[in-house]
Amino acid sequence: MQNINFNFPAPVVDSSVEALRLEVRGFLADERRKGTFQPGPDCWCAGIDTEFTRKLGQKGWIGVTWPKEYGGRELTALHRYVITEELLVAGAPVHAHWIADRQSGPLILQSGTQAMKEGILPRIAAGTCYFALGLSEPGAGSDLAAVKTRAVPTEGGWRITGTKLWSSGAQVCEYMTVLARTSKVDEKHRHAGLTQFLVRLDAPGVTVRGIRDMSGVEHFNETNFDNVFVPEDAVLGAVGDGWKQITGELAMERSGPERFLSTFVALERAFSRMAAARENTHQQAVLGRLAARIRALRSMSLGVATLLQNGESPDVEAAIVKDIGTRFEQEIIEKLREFWPIMMAQGQGDELQHLLSESLLRQPSFTLRGGTNEILKGIIARGLGLR
Numbered sequence: 368m369q370n371i372n373f374n375f376p377a378p379v380v381d382s383s384v385e386a387l388r389l390e391v392r393g394f395l396a397d398e399r400r401k402g403t404f405q406p407g408p409d410c411w412c413a414g415i416d417t418e419f420t421r422k423l424g425q426k427g428w429i430g431v432t433w434p435k436e437y438g439g440r441e442l443t444a445l446h447r448y449v450i451t452e453e454l455l456v457a458g459a460p461v462h463a464h465w466i467a468d469r470q471s472g473p474l475i476l477q478s479g480t481q482a483m484k485e486g487i488l489p490r491i492a493a494g495t496c497y498f499a500l501g502l503s504e505p506g507a508g509s510d511l512a513a514v515k516t517r518a519v520p521t522e523g524g525w526r527i528t529g530t531k532l533w534s535s536g537a538q539v540c541e542y543m544t545v546l547a548r549t550s551k552v553d554e555k556h557r558h559a560g561l562t563q564f565l566v567r568l569d570a571p572g573v574t575v576r577g578i579r580d581m582s583g584v585e586h587f588n589e590t591n592f593d594n595v596f597v598p599e600d601a602v603l604g605a606v607g608d609g610w611k612q613i614t615g616e617l618a619m620e621r622s623g624p625e626r627f628l629s630t631f632v633a634l635e636r637a638f639s640r641m642a643a644a645r646e647n648t649h650q651q652a653v654l655g656r657l658a659a660r661i662r663a664l665r666s667m668s669l670g671v672a673t674l675l676q677n678g679e680s681p682d683v684e685a686a687i688v689k690d691i692g693t694r695f696e697q698e699i700i701e702k703l704r705e706f707w708p709i710m711m712a713q714g715q716g717d718e719l720q721h722l723l724s725e726s727l728l729r730q731p732s733f734t735l736r737g738g739t740n741e742i743l744k745g746i747i748a749r750g751l752g753l754r
Contacts, residue, residue, distance in 0.1 A: 375670025406458030414460030424494025438492030
C-alpha cells in the first residue's frame, strides 16, 4: 500500500493577523448592538443580506488576498481566514459575497480574461457583485463528471443548454460559473471535455427558480439554461480544462472554517447558559469534548489554509476536513438536544431554542453540499492508495 503522510502544517501567525481579528470582532459586536442582524446558524449559506455585505466591502474585508489593482489588499490566506472565522462565529448574514470571495474571484484571477479581472473583481471586493456556482445537476450531484449541461460552439461564442441544481443564492447573483460539457463523453476519460463558463444570470434563456427548504427559506435554486448565448471570452481558462480547475476550487471550498462552524453560534449560546448554571458536570464534560474537537478541526483547517497559501493543492487534506467537520457540526446539535430539547413551534423558547431549531432544520444538508461524505471517503481512500 502506498504510504501517505497527511500534512496539516501549523501556520506562522504574525501580529497583524490577530489585530485584524480584533477589528472584525469589534465591528460585529457594534453591528449586533445596533440590531443590524440577528445571529443565525448556517449563515454562510442561508444568510443573505446585500447591505451587510456592502458594509464588509467598505471595510476592505472581501477579496483581501487579491492584488490591489483589482480591489484587494494583498494580505495572506490567514488574514482571510480570521475574517471568515469571526463572521461565522457571530452568525452574520454573509452568503451574498461568500462564493465570489472564496471561489469565483480566485478562479477569475487564475483563469479569467483581463476584462473580467478589471471589470468584476473590484465590484466583488466592494461587496456589490455576487456569484453562484453552476456545478451540481439533477442526476449529477457529487459525480460532476456526469454533468449533462452542454455548450455548443456557435458564431461568436457558445450556446449553453442544461439545468444546474442547488445553486445557493442565485436569486441575488449577477453571475454563475457554469461547468458544461464541450465534447462527447468518453467513458474511459470521463473528466475530459469539461469547460467552465462565466454566465450572466440576466441573459436571455436563463431562468432561476427558488427551492424552499425545511426551514422555509429559499436559498437553494434550480437554474435552467435554454440555448443561452455566451461570447467566446466567457470561457474561464482553456476549453477542456474544467475538471482541473474545479478540483483546485474544491480544495478551497471544502477546507474552510464554514465546514465545522455552521452551528457554532448555537454551541456558543449553550456555553453561556452552562457557565451561568455551573451545576451539571455531565453537561460540562459533553460541551468540553465538543470544544476540544473544534480546536482540533480548526488546527487541521488552518493547516490546509497554510498549504493553499504556499501554492500547494491539498485535495485529500481538504476532503478530510470536510468529512470530519460536517459530521461534527451535525453532531453538535444532537449533543445539545440532550440538555435543551428542541421546541419546533414558532415563537416558542428563547434565543438558544431558536438557534437549535433552525440548526436542526438545516443540518441534513451539511454532509451533502460541496461533495457528499461518501464521495469524500473515496477521495481519501484514493489518497491512501486503497483504490
